[in-house]
Amino acid sequence: MSVPVIVRVIPNKPKKGDVAKLMFLVKHPMDPGTIKDPKTGKLIPANYITTIDISLNGKKIATIHNGPGVSSNPIFGLDFKAEEAGTVKMVFTDNHGKSFEHDFSLELS
Amino acid sequence: MLDRRELFKLGTGAWLGLALAPILEVPILSIGAPATPQEDAKSLEKIEKSLQKVFGKSLKDVKQDPKVKLSSPTIAENGLHVPVSVEADYPIEDIKSLHIFVDENPDPHISYIELTPLSGKAFFQVPIRMAQSSYVRGIALLKDGSLVGDFKFTKVTVGGCG
Numbered sequence: 001m002s003v004p005v006i007v008r009v010i011p012n013k014p015k016k017g018d019v020a021k022l023m024f025l026v027k028h029p030m031d032p033g034t035i036k037d038p039k040t041g042k043l044i045p046a047n048y049i050t051t052i053d054i055s056l057n058g059k060k061i062a063t064i065h066n067g068p069g070v071s072s073n074p075i076f077g078l079d080f081k082a083e084e085a086g087t088v089k090m091v092f093t094d095n096h097g098k099s100f101e102h103d104f105s106l107e108l109s
Numbered sequence: 110m111l112d113r114r115e116l117f118k119l120g121t122g123a124w125l126g127l128a129l130a131p132i133l134e135v136p137i138l139s140i141g142a143p144a145t146p147q148e149d150a151k152s153l154e155k156i157e158k159s160l161q162k163v164f165g166k167s168l169k170d171v172k173q174d175p176k177v178k179l180s181s182p183t184i185a186e187n188g189l190h191v192p193v194s195v196e197a198d199y200p201i202e203d204i205k206s207l208h209i210f211v212d213e214n215p216d217p218h219i220s221y222i223e224l225t226p227l228s229g230k231a232f233f234q235v236p237i238r239m240a241q242s243s244y245v246r247g248i249a250l251l252k253d254g255s256l257v258g259d260f261k262f263t264k265v266t267v268g269g270c271g
Contacts, residue, residue: 019229032238034215061227069211069219069238071190071269077234081227 003028003092005102013109014082022054022061023077026092032068051093052076056106057086082108152212152243159210159217166256171248174257179247181263185239188269194234195247197257201226205250207233213243238269 004027014020026049033046052064061080085108093099157167164170176198185191195207201224208221222233231249239245242265248258 021232023234056227059227060225062225063223064220064233064235065223066220066235067216067218069214069216071236071238074236075192075234077194077232078222079228079230079232081229083227 002100005090005092007088007102007104009106013107016082016084016108018082019079020082021077022080022088023075024090025073025075027073030066030068030070030072030074034068046095049092049094051091053091053093054078054080054088056080056088057084058089061088082106084108156210156212156217156244156246163208163218164250164256171246171256171258173259177247177249177257177259179245179259179261181245181261183262184264184266186266188239188241188265188267190236190269191239191263191265192234192236193245193247194232195249195259196233197231197249199231199249199251201228201231203252204231205252207231208248208250209233209235209237210246210248211237211239211243212246213241214239239263239265240268241265 006025008023010021010023028049030048031044031046032048033043035044036042037044046068048066048068048070050066052066054061054063062078064076064078085106087103088106089101089103091099091101153168160166160168160171178196178198179193180196181193182191193209195209197204197207204224206221206223209219210217211219219237220235224231243263244260245263246258246260248256250256
């Protein structure tokens, strides 16, 4: 399973050791299991991302845990310390236990 | 039938009434009446239950702290997408996690982030669903186990929980 993820680091190339903002959009329906399908009138089964692990070169930055109350196609925002250039890896896990990854390379100015 | 002169007289009368209304304290229009946040026992019970489950503490243990800033709209047009962010002005080593609660949702514990020293600064932004007008609570869990937070009432015109 792959889900489109759009990532933006603000500023684009942070200075070494500075605190930068990481924002990312996940294209996912995030169905909470309480909303009815307007066509059939049946409940749409729950399908949402529960955990997001974010790490830089294998070192953990943060872990986000979601309940069913997060919007569809959510934009998450958090801060991180740009200690070194490298790859930022994000591991998404949904409520069925399936997981998928997204990574991008972080450049420093 | 009214003639022109009488119409003018009526007009002046109406204007006079409007001008006198503030002195006489007569409510003309109730536009801009402040939304009164209700903290009824039922919704408090829900959030108490959720806080007990997550931290094992009650709402009275959460200190309101100006260092914690919750930003959420005063009036949200669409309950399906309410952008909320929490910021805590504490050293990152002292903070364990940031939590977002909404009193009136079926599950009040919406989302939380576990922070590490590599996080640099305690900041978390997430768009949430809101069933109805309710208190939004941004709560930070510190390393020593104490809770600090910021509460804000958000009015929702169209609910977004099904």
